[in-house]
Amino acid sequence: MQWTSILAIYFLVWVMTAFVMLPFGVRTHDELGIEKIPGQADSAPANFRPGRLMLRATFIAAGLTALYLANYEYGWIGPDDLDLIGFASQD
Secondary structure: OOHHHHHHHHHHHHHHHHHHHOOOOOOEHHHHOOOOOOOOOOOOEOOOOHHHHHHHHHHHHHHHHHHHHHHHHHOOOOOOOOOOOOOOOOO
16 A cells, blocks of 8 residues: 555544534533633533543554554455455345
8 A cells, every 4th residue: 555545544544433423522611610701602611622532533543543554454344354244245
């Protein structure tokens, strides 16, 4: 596999990981006991830390990409293993 393909896969996994992780660990002003600004939404986060989110997404995406590449190289799980309804066996 070319390094540009690996980089593209890593980027896609990183973006998906970051979006999945967005709601975890974020607290609202009410949960932290902080006064809200007038006009602020009740669900607005009070402790959003984008740097920490990006760091976590970086490590998780690196691990998931490594697992994907290992599976690509060694073929642990193939398309036939994921065929749950028997579609591939119909010729």
